[in-house]
Amino acid sequence: MFDFQIVTTWFDNLLRQTLGLGDFWSILIECVMVGLIILTIYALIAMFMIFFERKVCAWFQCRLGPMRVGPWGVFQVLADVLKMLIKEIFGVDRSDKFLYALAPCLTIVASVGTFSFLPWNKGAQVLDFNVGVFMITAISSIGVLGVILSGWGSNNKYSVVSAMRGAVQMISYEMSLGLCMVIAVVLCGTMQLSGIVEAQTGPWKWLIIQGHIPAIVAFCIFLIAGNAEANRGPFDLAEAESELTAGYHTEYSGMGFGYFYLAEYLNLVVISGLAAAIFLGGWAPLNIGVDGFDAVMNYIPGFVWFIGKTLAVIWVLMWVRWTFPRLRIDHILILEWKYLMPLTLITLVVMTACVSLGLTF
Amino acid sequence: MASLAHIIIFTILAVVILGSAILSVMSKSIMRSVTFLLFVLFAIAGIYFMLGYTYLGAAQISVYAGGITVLYVFAIQLVSKRSLQGLTERIKLSRVLQGALLSLAGLVTVGVVLLKNQFIVKAVAGSIEEYDMSQVAQAIVGSDKYQYVLPFEFISVFLLACIIGGVLIARKEDKK
Numbered sequence: 001m002f003d004f005q006i007v008t009t010w011f012d013n014l015l016r017q018t019l020g021l022g023d024f025w026s027i028l029i030e031c032v033m034v035g036l037i038i039l040t041i042y043a044l045i046a047m048f049m050i051f052f053e054r055k056v057c058a059w060f061q062c063r064l065g066p067m068r069v070g071p072w073g074v075f076q077v078l079a080d081v082l083k084m085l086i087k088e089i090f091g092v093d094r095s096d097k098f099l100y101a102l103a104p105c106l107t108i109v110a111s112v113g114t115f116s117f118l119p120w121n122k123g124a125q126v127l128d129f130n131v132g133v134f135m136i137t138a139i140s141s142i143g144v145l146g147v148i149l150s151g152w153g154s155n156n157k158y159s160v161v162s163a164m165r166g167a168v169q170m171i172s173y174e175m176s177l178g179l180c181m182v183i184a185v186v187l188c189g190t191m192q193l194s195g196i197v198e199a200q201t202g203p204w205k206w207l208i209i210q211g212h213i214p215a216i217v218a219f220c221i222f223l224i225a226g227n228a229e230a231n232r233g234p235f236d237l238a239e240a241e242s243e244l245t246a247g248y249h250t251e252y253s254g255m256g257f258g259y260f261y262l263a264e265y266l267n268l269v270v271i272s273g274l275a276a277a278i279f280l281g282g283w284a285p286l287n288i289g290v291d292g293f294d295a296v297m298n299y300i301p302g303f304v305w306f307i308g309k310t311l312a313v314i315w316v317l318m319w320v321r322w323t324f325p326r327l328r329i330d331h332i333l334i335l336e337w338k339y340l341m342p343l344t345l346i347t348l349v350v351m352t353a354c355v356s357l358g359l360t361f
Numbered sequence: 362m363a364s365l366a367h368i369i370i371f372t373i374l375a376v377v378i379l380g381s382a383i384l385s386v387m388s389k390s391i392m393r394s395v396t397f398l399l400f401v402l403f404a405i406a407g408i409y410f411m412l413g414y415t416y417l418g419a420a421q422i423s424v425y426a427g428g429i430t431v432l433y434v435f436a437i438q439l440v441s442k443r444s445l446q447g448l449t450e451r452i453k454l455s456r457v458l459q460g461a462l463l464s465l466a467g468l469v470t471v472g473v474v475l476l477k478n479q480f481i482v483k484a485v486a487g488s489i490e491e492y493d494m495s496q497v498a499q500a501i502v503g504s505d506k507y508q509y510v511l512p513f514e515f516i517s518v519f520l521l522a523c524i525i526g527g528v529l530i531a532r533k534e535d536k537k
Contacts (some may be wrong), residue, residue, distance in 0.1 A: 011435060024366050099392060129415045130494070138423035145399065148433045152392055160437065167430060 001015035002301040005123030034126055038116055042266060049265040051077045053318060060322040084261075087254035092155050095251075100153030104252065104259035107146030111263040111270070114137035118273040119197050119282050121302040132183045134192040136274070137174065140229070143263070144170050147248050150260070154251035163248040165237055165329050169228060172336040175233075176225035179344040183218040183351045184278045187211045187360065197282035203289035206281035210361050214351040219279040221344050223317065226271030229331065231264055233321035235332055268314060370411055377404040386460060387452060390434045391445065399429045416494065 011033075015026040051066075051074065058065030066073030091097055116126040117136050128137050144167050151163020184207055185191050188199040202207050208215050215217045228235040236246065276282060283302030287294045327335070354360055378401050385397035402425040409418035436445070475481060483489050504510045 029368065082403065096392060098392065099396060102396065129419070131416045131419050134423070135419040138419045138426070141423055141426040144430050145433075148430060149396070151439065152433070164434070167434075171427070171430070 001265075002121065002192045003123045004121045004302075008123065011188075012146065023208040026095060038112065042262075043110060044117055045269055046265050047077045047081060047326045049138075049269060050080060052314070053265070056315065056318045057322050059090060064321055071222060074103050077082055085256065086191055086256045089254040089256060092153075095155030096153050098153075099149050101256075102249075103146050103150035103153050104256050104263075105146075106149060107143055107263045108259045110140055110143035110146065111143070111266045114270045114274075115266055117193055118306075119193050119277050120272065120306055121283050125194060128192060128194050130192050131184055133196070133278075134189045136193075137178045140270075141171075142181065143176060143267075146263075147263065150252070151248040154248070156251055158254040159248050160249070162237070166231065166248050169235065169329070169332055170231075170235070172333055173228040173340075176221055176336060176340045176344045178230055179341070179348055180218045180222040180225065181274075183211075183214065183348050186348070186351050186355055187215065193277060197277055200281040201284040201287075203294065204361055205287070206279070208279045208282065211354070212361065215279060217347045218351070219275065219339055219348070220301065222275055222279065223271075223313070223320075225336075225340060226275065227317055227320065228336070230267035230271050230359070232268055232317065234326050236321075236325040236326065237329060237332075268317060270309065272313035272317060273306070273310045275308060275313050280309045280313070282309070365410065371408070374404045374407045374411070377401075382527075387457075389452065391440055392433065395429060395432045395436060398432075399425070402429070 012026065012030065015029060020344050021029070038117070043327060051075055055072075056064045069075040069079055112134050115291035116355045117128075119128075126137070145164040147170065148163050151159040151161075154160075184196060187210060190196060190199070194206075200210070204210070208219055211218075227233075231237075232238075233239070239247065239252070248258055252260065273314040283306045285294075285297040285300060285302070287297060293332065343352050381397040381400035381404065385394045385401060388394045388397060402421065406418045406421035406425075409415075409421060480489075500508050501513055502508075502510055
């Protein structure tokens with residue numbers, strides 16, 4: 001199994017021993033490097049996701065999608081990004097300019113913060129606290145503040161109403177999302193994300209197999225709640241232009257809107273990545289207990305497994321988005337509070353019983 | 362050298378905390394005050410992370426992100442339109458003086474407590490024992506002597522009562 005720690009240790013030794021820098025400078029340089037790498041990957045993945053969404057959407061609707069710019073339209077995204085960057089940015093009359101500018105930043109902070117927790121490979125994750133899972137829910141709740149502030153800062157009553165809708169939706173679904181992670185924590189016995197993935201290495205050890213029925217139920221609830229948390233269809237009320245005068249980001253243009261757009265796509269990646277890491281084994285390869293097969297699978301590096309699983313989950317979520325009609329806000333809340341949350345609590349009890357009675361694989 | 366990094370981070374956090382706290386009290390618009398309060402609370406979470414108390418820091422962020430959201434909603438729903446737009450609020454000198462006096466009293470209290478329990482002397486001498494996280498967690502849910510399962514359960518019952526009360530108040534009366 002390829003361990004990414006080799007690279008980080010080599011770089012650390014390069015700074016400390018070859019260049020003879022002290023603690024302060026080497027840690028500073030490493031922090032800046034890691035920050036740059038994370039932001040670059042963030043931006044690149046956002047571009048990839050926009051293209052992927054357009055193509056998947058087109059396939060589900062039996063059309064071709066962007067085809068003219070470059071082969072299969074791969075350069076269409078560059079044109080989109082350019083358009084987004086050079087759009088005129090204008091303020092709203094008599095709005096609170098400070099809060100108006102702050103809101104997209106809070107949204108992007110929450111998104112980048114949770115993005116940094118993704119375990120890409122063995123030894124390749126930026127943030128890895130011992131309270132990892134709890135920390136992810138904590139940081140993702142900053143996104144709610146961005147939603148409310150953007151609605152308020154826009155000085156537009158439709159935006160305020162929409163912000164309230166968005167906030168109540170996100171707060172509600174955070175509940176199921178957090179409880180699903182607790183179910184995984186019960187099974188793994190650790191909240192550290194690297195520990196959770198580590199517990200899934202070995203033959204038939206992915207949580208969804210290890211925890212059989214309750215884990216599969218939890219995985220499905222996690223996907224539904226994650227879809228709602230990321231404001232994706234069929235829960236994408238913020239996008240409902242014709243019915244609801246769009247959402248809390250109606251009054252934003254240029255990169256202000258771009259930030260919300262980026263955060264939406266990256267939240268999708270984060271949710272899928274977490275689902276892949278927590279329930280599908282993250283970078284852990286598919287092992288079935290036959291030595292030859294396992295050895296071949298172990299040769300495939302961890303990040304390939306992780307990215308492959310994440311893409312599969314993203315594809316499922318896009319399939320859902322382009323298939324189901326949009327829900328109304330009261331239906332969304334009823335779905336969460338009357339069906340999903342009780343179901344999650346029951347699943348948690350069943351999982352705890354299974355673990356304490358030793359009924360897991 | 363690591364201590365230099367600590368000092369720099371602490372200075373940044375302290376400036377953010379103090380500056381945002383003053384801005385939060387002096388701001389005329391209630392929405393801005395709440396936002397600056399958010400910065401204060403997050404910077405305090407930053408101090409917890411600096412000290413290595415990741416659990417406390419995560420709890421601080423998650424609790425106060427939710428709490429500030431509720432404050433925003435309260436501000437939007439309960440404060441009159443004129444003061445929401447910052448038309449009626451004025452900063453009076455007497456109010457500022459009162460606030461300064463109160464914060465001075467708070468500072469004196471904290472200072473006296475710190476001097477009285479010899480915390481600084483002990484911290485400099487390095488004789489403060491740190492508790493392991495698992496020890497703390499066991500003490501919270503343990504039922505032995507000096508363990509806290511009873512208050513823990515009592516708080517949960519109390520919170521449940523609060524939730525039920527909130528639901529009762531918010532519930533619309535059934536049409537008969």
